[in-house]
Amino acid sequence: MTEKNRYFVSGDEAVALGTRLARPHVISAYPITPQTIVVERLSEMVEDGSLKAEFMHVESEHSAISAAMGVSSVGARSFTATSSQGLLYMAEGLHYASGGRFPVVMMNANRATALPWSIFGDLRDSLSQLDSGWIQVYVEDAQEALDMMIQAYKIAEHKKVLTPFMVNLDGFVLTHTYEEVEVPDQEMVDQFLPPFETPNKMSIEKPMNMGFSTSPADNMEFKFQQHKAMMDSIAVIKEVDQEYGDMIGRYYNGMIDTYQCDDAEVILMTLGSVTGTARVVVDALRAKGLKVGLLKIRYMRPFPEKEIQEVVKNAKVIGVLDKDISFGFEGTIYTNVNSALVRMQSHPQSYNFVAGMGGRDVSKADIEEMFMDLLHAAKGEEIERVKFINMGVEING
Amino acid sequence: MDNTAIKKINAKNITDKEYFYGHKACAGCGGSLAVRQALKVLGDRSYSVLPAGCMAAVGFIYPQMAFNSNAVISMFPGSASMASGITAGNKALGVEDTHTVVFAGDGGTADIGLQALSGAIDRDDKLIYICYDNEAYMNTGIQKSGLTPFGTKTTTTPAGKNLPGSITEKKNLFEIVAAHDIKYAATASIGYINDFINKVNKAKQVDGTSFIHVYASCPTGWGTPTETSVEIAKEAVDCGLWYLAEYENGEFKLNRNPKEFKSIPEYIKKQGRFKHLTDDQIKHIEAARDKKWARIRKNWG
Amino acid sequence: MNRPKVTEFKKAKHINDYPTGPGFQGGHLVDKNAGWRTFRPVIDKDACVNCLICYMICPDGTIYKSDDKVDIDYDFCKGCGVCANGCNVNAIKMVKEEL
Numbered sequence: 001m002t003e004k005n006r007y008f009v010s011g012d013e014a015v016a017l018g019t020r021l022a023r024p025h026v027i028s029a030y031p032i033t034p035q036t037i038v039v040e041r042l043s044e045m046v047e048d049g050s051l052k053a054e055f056m057h058v059e060s061e062h063s064a065i066s067a068a069m070g071v072s073s074v075g076a077r078s079f080t081a082t083s084s085q086g087l088l089y090m091a092e093g094l095h096y097a098s099g100g101r102f103p104v105v106m107m108n109a110n111r112a113t114a115l116p117w118s119i120f121g122d123l124r125d126s127l128s129q130l131d132s133g134w135i136q137v138y139v140e141d142a143q144e145a146l147d148m149m150i151q152a153y154k155i156a157e158h159k160k161v162l163t164p165f166m167v168n169l170d171g172f173v174l175t176h177t178y179e180e181v182e183v184p185d186q187e188m189v190d191q192f193l194p195p196f197e198t199p200n201k202m203s204i205e206k207p208m209n210m211g212f213s214t215s216p217a218d219n220m221e222f223k224f225q226q227h228k229a230m231m232d233s234i235a236v237i238k239e240v241d242q243e244y245g246d247m248i249g250r251y252y253n254g255m256i257d258t259y260q261c262d263d264a265e266v267i268l269m270t271l272g273s274v275t276g277t278a279r280v281v282v283d284a285l286r287a288k289g290l291k292v293g294l295l296k297i298r299y300m301r302p303f304p305e306k307e308i309q310e311v312v313k314n315a316k317v318i319g320v321l322d323k324d325i326s327f328g329f330e331g332t333i334y335t336n337v338n339s340a341l342v343r344m345q346s347h348p349q350s351y352n353f354v355a356g357m358g359g360r361d362v363s364k365a366d367i368e369e370m371f372m373d374l375l376h377a378a379k380g381e382e383i384e385r386v387k388f389i390n391m392g393v394e395i396n397g
Numbered sequence: 398m399d400n401t402a403i404k405k406i407n408a409k410n411i412t413d414k415e416y417f418y419g420h421k422a423c424a425g426c427g428g429s430l431a432v433r434q435a436l437k438v439l440g441d442r443s444y445s446v447l448p449a450g451c452m453a454a455v456g457f458i459y460p461q462m463a464f465n466s467n468a469v470i471s472m473f474p475g476s477a478s479m480a481s482g483i484t485a486g487n488k489a490l491g492v493e494d495t496h497t498v499v500f501a502g503d504g505g506t507a508d509i510g511l512q513a514l515s516g517a518i519d520r521d522d523k524l525i526y527i528c529y530d531n532e533a534y535m536n537t538g539i540q541k542s543g544l545t546p547f548g549t550k551t552t553t554t555p556a557g558k559n560l561p562g563s564i565t566e567k568k569n570l571f572e573i574v575a576a577h578d579i580k581y582a583a584t585a586s587i588g589y590i591n592d593f594i595n596k597v598n599k600a601k602q603v604d605g606t607s608f609i610h611v612y613a614s615c616p617t618g619w620g621t622p623t624e625t626s627v628e629i630a631k632e633a634v635d636c637g638l639w640y641l642a643e644y645e646n647g648e649f650k651l652n653r654n655p656k657e658f659k660s661i662p663e664y665i666k667k668q669g670r671f672k673h674l675t676d677d678q679i680k681h682i683e684a685a686r687d688k689k690w691a692r693i694r695k696n697w698g
Numbered sequence: 699m700n701r702p703k704v705t706e707f708k709k710a711k712h713i714n715d716y717p718t719g720p721g722f723q724g725g726h727l728v729d730k731n732a733g734w735r736t737f738r739p740v741i742d743k744d745a746c747v748n749c750l751i752c753y754m755i756c757p758d759g760t761i762y763k764s765d766d767k768v769d770i771d772y773d774f775c776k777g778c779g780v781c782a783n784g785c786n787v788n789a790i791k792m793v794k795e796e797l
C-alpha cells in the first residue's frame with residue numbers, strides 16, 4: 001500500500017470513491033441532506049472524466065429509483081443515493097426493484113424521519129423499509145463504507161442473489177466526519193468485480209417482457225424465489241468478504257463482527273458508527289475486570305440469525321441498542337434479535353436500549369450505563385426491558 | 398428537424414410484423430390500436446415502458462407475453478424516468494439505434510406521471526412518450542382523471558340531480574408539454590391513423606424527448622359500441638373536441654383546421670358517458686370549444 | 699403472417715423452473731382470444747379492393763395481407779367489428795358465431 005492511495009475524506013466522499021471504483025454505468029440521484037456530498041463528488045468525477053458514467057439529474061427520489069431500474073433492466077450497472085424522506089418517497093420503488101430482481105446499489109444516509117423535521121441521524125428511515133426486499137448493511141466508518149460500495153455490487157449481482165443492496169451510513173456522524181481511508185487500485189477492483197451479467201434483462205437479441213403480472217397461481221412462487229435469493233445471499237456475503245479481504249487486505253467478518261465476546265457474560269449489540277464508541281467502553285470496563293462484549297450487527301437483511309445465536313450462546317444477558325423505535329412496541333433491531341434468540345434451546349435474557357434518535361449523541365457514559373444495566377440484570381436484578389437512554393426530562397409518572 | 402427527408406409511412410409500406418399481439422384488451426380497444434401501430438413504426442429495436450394501467454394489465458399476464466419486442470411495466474408515476482434509465486443504460490453500454498417508448502394513459506400522464514415526464518423533457522432524454530388518452534382511469538373502472546372533459550359521467554363523477562358528471566375541463570396537456578420547449582410534440586387520434594403513425598415516425602427521428610398525445614376511444618368506459626371505436630375517435634376531431642396539431646422548433650402548427658365543425662350533440666348522444674347532458678350543458682361544451690378554437694386559430698395559424 | 703403463434707407451455711414443477719424474476723420471452727403466447735367472439739368478420743374477397751383500412755385499424759392486429767387481399771387470424775380476432783364498420787366498400791360482414 002502506497003502513500004498515494006491514502007485520502008483524508010468524509011464518509012460521503014468515501015462512498016463516492018468506492019462507487020467510482022465499481023464503475024457504475026448510470027448514476028441517478030436527487031439531492032437530500034446528508035447524502036448530497038456523495039452525488040456532488042460523483043458529478044465532479046463524471047465531469048472530469050475520471051468516472052465514465054451517465055449522470056441523470058432526476059426530478060425526485062421516486063424517479064431516481066425508477067431510472068435505476070430502467071438502467072438495470074437493460075443489463076447496465078446503476079447507482080443511486082438518498083436519505084430519510086427521500087428513501088420513504090422511494091418506498092414503492094424499493095419493493096419494485098427487489099421484486100423485479102434488479103441489483104441496484106444505493107447508499108442511504110441514515111436520518112430521522114419527519115415529523116418533527118430533523119436532518120440528523122437515526123435509523124428509522126431504513127429500518128422502516130426492512131421488509132422491502134433489499135439487502136441492508138450498516139457500516140461503522142468511512143473505510144468500511146468505501147469497501148462496501150465495491151462489495152455491494154459483487155453481492156447484489158451474484159447470479160444466486162440478484163437483489164438490490166442498500167449501504168447505510170449514519171447521517172452526519174459518519175457521512176460528514178473526516179477519516180483517513182485507503183483506496184484500492186482500480187485494476188485490483190476490476191479483477192475483484194467483473195462486469196455485470198444477468199439473465200434478467202431486455203436486449204435486441206433476446207426481447208423480454210419484464211415486470212409482468214402473475215395470477216394467484218404463480219405469485220407466491222416468485223415471492224418465494226425472492227426470499228430464497230435473500231437467504232442464499234448469506235453464503236455469498238461471507239464468500240465475497242473473504243475474497244475481498246484476500247485481495248484488498250481488509251476483512252469485515254461477514255454478517256456480524258464481534259469484540260471481546262468469547263468469555264463475555266453480557267453482550268451489547270450495535271449497528272453502524274456507534275460501535276466505535278462502544279469498543280472504547282468495552283476496553284474501559286474490561287480493564288476493570290468486567291466481562292463485557294460487543295456484537296456489531298452488519299447486515300439487517302438478510303438477518304444474521306445463526307451468527308448471533310453462536311456468539312450469544314454462553315452469555316447470561318444481552319442488550320440491543322436501537323437508534324429507532326417501532327411505536328407501540330420496541331426497537332426494531334431488538335424485535336429481530338429476540339426472534340433469533342427464541343429459536344435457541346436456551347437463550348440469554350435480552351434488553352433494549354433506545355438511544356440517539358434525531359441525532360442525539362450516544363456518549364461513552366450512555367453506553368457504560370447500558371453495560372452496567374446488563375451486568376445488574378446478569379446478577380438477577382430487575383431492570384427495564386425497553387429503556388430510553390439520555391432523555392432530557394423525567395418520563396415516568 | 399428536416400421533415401422533407403422523412404419518408405411517409407402508409408398501409409403498403411408499414412411492416413407486416415405485429416409487435417402487440419394476443420393481448421387481453423377489451424374488444425374494440427382504442428389504446429391497443431395506438432400501441433400496435435406505434436410499435437409497427439418503431440420496429441424490432443424498441444423498448445416499451447408501460448406504467449400500471451390498461452395496456453400493462455392486458456399485455457403481460459404470465460405466461461402470455463403480448464409484446465413481441467422488449468417491454469417492461471414501470472411504476473405508475475415512474476414511466477418516463479424508467480424510460481430515461483433504459484435510454485441511459487443502453488447508451489452507456491454502447492447499444493445504439495434503439496427507441497425507448499412510453500405508452501401511458503391519461504391519468505398515468507397528466508396526473509400521477511406528470512412530474513417524471515417533466516423531468517425527462519427537462520433532461521431532453523431520447524425517448525418517445527405516447528399518452529393514449531381515453532379520458533378516464535379505465536383500468537380501475539372508469540374514474541375521473543385530469544383529462545376527463547366537462548360533463549363526463551365516470552364512477553367518481555356521477556351525473557345526478559346536482560352535478561353534470563365531471564365539472565372540470567380537460568387539462569391542457571399538449572401545451573403543458575410544449576411549454577417545456579420540447580423538441581417535438583403532437584396530438585393525434587386513432588380516428589386518423591395515418592396521421593398518427595407518421596407523427597410516431599417523426600418522433601422516432603428526434604434526438605431528444607418527443608411526445609404524442611393520441612386520442613384513443615374506450616368502448617367500455619365511454620358506453621359506445623365496440624365497432625365504432627375508430628369512427629368515434631375521428632368524430633371527436635371533426636366536431637372540434639379534439640384537434641390535430643404539432644409543436645416543433647418552438648412553433649405550434651395546426652394540422653387540420655375544419656371549415657365547419659361536425660355536430661357536438663351528434664357526437665355526444667352516441668356515448669353513454671354523456672347521455673345525461675342537458676341542452677344547456679351541451680351549449681357550455683360548444684362554447685368552450687369555440688373559445689379554444691378561436692385562440693388556436695389566432696395563435697397557431 | 700408475421701406474428702407470434704401459440705406455443706405449448708409447461709407449467710413449472712420446481713421453483714428453479716420459474717424465470718429469475720418477473721421477466722419472460724417477448725411474444726410468448728399460450729392461449730387464444732377466439733372464445734371472446736359472438737360475431738365473426740367475414741371478408742367478401744370479390745368486394746374487397748385491398749385498400750388495407752381494416753388492416754390498419756384492427757386493434758388486435760389480426761388482419762393481415764394475403765395474396766393481394768386480406769385475411770383474418772381467427773385465433774385472435776375478438777369480433778369487435780371495427781374492421782367491418784371501417785370498410786368503405788362493405789366487404790366485411792359480421793356473422794353471428796354458432797355455438
